[in-house]
Amino acid sequence: MKLELKNISKSYGKTMALKGFSKEFVPGIYALLGPNGSGKTTLMNIIATNLRPNNGEILFNGENVTKLGVNYREIIGYMPQSPGLYPYFTAMDFLLYISALKGLNGNYAKEKIIEMLGAVEMEDYADVKIKNMSGGMKQRVALASAVIGEPKILILDEPTAGLDPKQRIIVKNLVASFAVESIVIIATHVVPDVELIAKDVLMLKNGEIVLSGSPDSLIESMHGKVWSKAIEENELAKYKEKFSMTNISKHEDKLVVRIVADSIEEAQMVQPNLEDCYFNVFGVD
Ligand SMILES: Nc1ncnc2c1ncn2[C@@H]1O[C@H](COP(=O)(O)OP(=O)(O)OP(=O)(O)O)[C@@H](O)[C@H]1O
Ligand SMILES: [Mg+2]
Known part of the structure; x- marks a missing residue:
């Protein structure tokens, strides 16, 4: 395929x-x-x-x-960024409607819907109207509707x-x-x-x-470019100006900053991740 x-x-x-x-x-x-x-x-x-x-x-x-x-x-199964679900439908009714559009009918459709609602932990909400669901629940109904029909x-x-x-x-x-x-x-x-x-x-x-x-190859390309460094709080602005800083945490009376840079003095090289690669491409500002 x-x-x-x-x-x-x-x-x-x-x-x-x-x-x-x-x-x-x-x-x-x-x-x-x-x-x-x-x-x-x-x-x-x-x-x-x-x-x-x-x-x-x-x-x-x-x-x-x-x-x-x-x-x-x-x-095609498509879950849009802002799913427009029918507020007065229950999850079951909505998914039966979507199933019918995809050519699934009768008991087979119902079984598949129950299976998919189970997969997104929404089986207890099959008969709840969409308008009464939380944002995350609606999101999962939308996902179930995208995956129905395999x-x-x-x-x-x-x-x-x-x-x-x-x-x-x-x-x-x-x-x-x-x-x-x-x-x-x-x-x-x-x-x-x-x-x-x-x-x-x-x-x-x-x-x-x-x-x-691949994530592995992108992460590998960041090897030797991600650093961790402990700095004083009053040095933060200076470092922010000079480097791409992807994380700041507090450790005792110091700040520990994660920095993407070719080299940096007195810092510890750390294992890169995909987010470092993202920031390397798009910057942090
Ligand atoms: N219907 C539209 N009419 C006019 N411009 C649009 C329309 N939809 C998207 N755009 C423009 O096309 C560009 C790409 O938008 P798109 O929605 O594809 O981005 P995105 O990567 O999905 O962004 P986000 O992360 O915010 O969802 C943007 O400049 C946006 O303003
Ligand atoms: Mg978008």
Whole structure:
């Protein structure tokens, strides 16, 4: 299975949201990282065919997706950044409705819905109206609706935003379980959420890929560039001016700062992580 994006561009008036984006996707998890406005949602909407690009084409197993039409849409599961769920529906009614759109009906649909609600720990809320749910609960109903029907291409736009730590882990595991057979594309600002599960990380800036690779290779490229240093509180401003500082913690009467730099005096070299790589690309300001 292969999804190819070839030279995709999209502008909204004068804003170029995507500039000649090309990438080949096979089963596995692809993480889209980038600051607000870098084009992640635009890209996802284009892959889901909710938006048409101005230029470029998308091929699924070699065939143009506009030609595949409904046959392509059927294999897509999409969780938007701000899911518009029907407030007066219960979770069950909403998911039955989504299932019907995906061609699942009757008892089979009901069984699948119960299974998916269980997977996101929402089985006790099947009969609760969406308007009476918390933000995190709505988020999980939206995720269940995206994964129902076992999509070959699963697109998740910030699926862990607003979830408590335990639910984040549940969602992470659910997403990882899908990646065995499906192409999973996930946009997130929570970098550690994708560090261990992504096969490929795409860093987007102003609608272009500025860096991509496996988490391991990106982390390896930061080796020798991440430092920990204990400083006095009154030195903080000076260090902030000079270096990219990714973390500040207090230790006894000193501050311990985490710094991304080629070299720095009297500091301890530490094991880099994906977030360091993100800050190295995008800066901390
Ligand atoms: N419907 C729209 N009309 C006009 N401009 C838009 C529209 N949607 C997005 N844009 C612009 O396109 C660019 C990319 O936006 P997009 O929503 O794809 O970014 P993003 O990476 O998803 O950001 P975020 O992290 O905030 O979700 C931004 O400059 C944004 O202002
Ligand atoms: Mg977005």
